[in-house]
Amino acid sequence: KAGVTQTPRYLIKTRGQQVTLSCSPISGHRSVSWYQQTPGQGLQFLFEYFSETQRNKGNFPGRFSGRQFSNSRSEMNVSTLELGDSALYLCASSGLGTEETQYFGPGTRLLVL
Amino acid sequence: QKEVEQDPGPLSVPEGAIVSLNCTYSNSAFQYFMWYRQYSRKGPELLMYTYSSGNKEDGRFTAQVDKSSKYISLFIRDSQPSDSATYLCASGYGNKLVFGAGTILRVKS
Numbered sequence: 001k002a003g004v005t006q007t008p009r010y011l012i013k014t015r016g017q018q019v020t021l022s023c024s025p026i027s028g029h030r031s032v033s034w035y036q037q038t039p040g041q042g043l044q045f046l047f048e049y050f051s052e053t054q055r056n057k058g059n060f061p062g063r064f065s066g067r068q069f070s071n072s073r074s075e076m077n078v079s080t081l082e083l084g085d086s087a088l089y090l091c092a093s094s095g096l097g098t099e100e101t102q103y104f105g106p107g108t109r110l111l112v113l
Numbered sequence: 114q115k116e117v118e119q120d121p122g123p124l125s126v127p128e129g130a131i132v133s134l135n136c137t138y139s140n141s142a143f144q145y146f147m148w149y150r151q152y153s154r155k156g157p158e159l160l161m162y163t164y165s166s167g168n169k170e171d172g173r174f175t176a177q178v179d180k181s182s183k184y185i186s187l188f189i190r191d192s193q194p195s196d197s198a199t200y201l202c203a204s205g206y207g208n209k210l211v212f213g214a215g216t217i218l219r220v221k222s
Contacts, residue, residue, distance in 0.1 A: 004156070031208065042214035043157070043201065056208060090156050100145050100205060104156035 002027065004093050004105035012111045018079040021108045025072050025093030031055075032074040033102060034066060037088040046089075049074055078110075086112045116140050117204055119213030128222045132189040136202035136213045139183065143204040143211075146178050148187045151199045151215065160200075161187070192220045 005024045013019050025032050033056075034046040045058035049068035066076040072093075078085055088109050092102035119136045126132055134148075145164045149157035161176040163169045169176045177186040185202050197220050202213040 033210075035212075043212040045210070048208060050208075092156075094208075100147070100208065100210060101159065101162065102210060103159065104149075106154075106156045109154075 004091055004103055006089075006091050006105040006108050008108060009106065010109050010111075012113065013081050014113050015081055015083060017081050018077060019081060019110060020075055020077045021089055021091075021110075023074045023076075023091030023093075023105060025074070025091075026095075026103055029093035029095050029103075030072050031094045031096075032068055032072065033092045033094070034074070034076050035090045035092065036060070037090055037107070038086075043090070046076065081112045083112050086110060114139060115214075116143075116211045117202060117213040119202055119216055121214050121216060123217035123219055125219045125221060126192055128192060128194060128220055130192050130220070132187075132192050132196070132218060132220075134187040134189075134200050134202070134216050134218070136185040136204075137183055138185065138204045138211075140204070140206075140211075141183075142206050144206040145204065146176070146185050147203040147210075148174075148176055148185075149201040149203060149212075151201060153198075157201055189218075192218075194220050194222045196220050 031050045033048040048056040052068045068074045088107045090107045092104045117138045147162040148160045151157040166180045173190045175188040199215040201215040
């Protein structure tokens, strides 16, 4: 089974721009979660989608948004980028009934200049 | 206070040593406990998970949970340089999963 894939792997943006990151879950997985990882804060939960609906949301500003498509692929968007948004953005998928067992993709490393 | 606390290290040990990695959690509702390993420039990889107090062993790895003291441990026996990575503990319930900050482990050959 192919793992979780994320594109792009690396991204450089400037302050004020917006960015869209993509995640393809493991085949058959319908739950997709997004995390932000930074050296100072560790792994922080952004949001989780299941069957195209946002099921959970972390404590991030509204500049961070996401969506999920009918094929379970998910995107997250960050608008009006700030320097502090520089981080590794990780996507994880899990299967029905085993939501606690999350499988992570390699992440997208975002650098905001 | 963070719901899951973990010493970030780094922890440096010689090859062959027994490694002990620890976390504490504060939420009594947490029902499952996990350890992830993350190599540099990679996503976290699920190493072990358990739902109950006690020990769970998998090869050189043993996960230990003490719900009475809200303490989670991972032991690595006969540590190898290839074990050098960041180890993240995680706890949660339902589909809520909270991660510790991660401990950087370096195994020197």
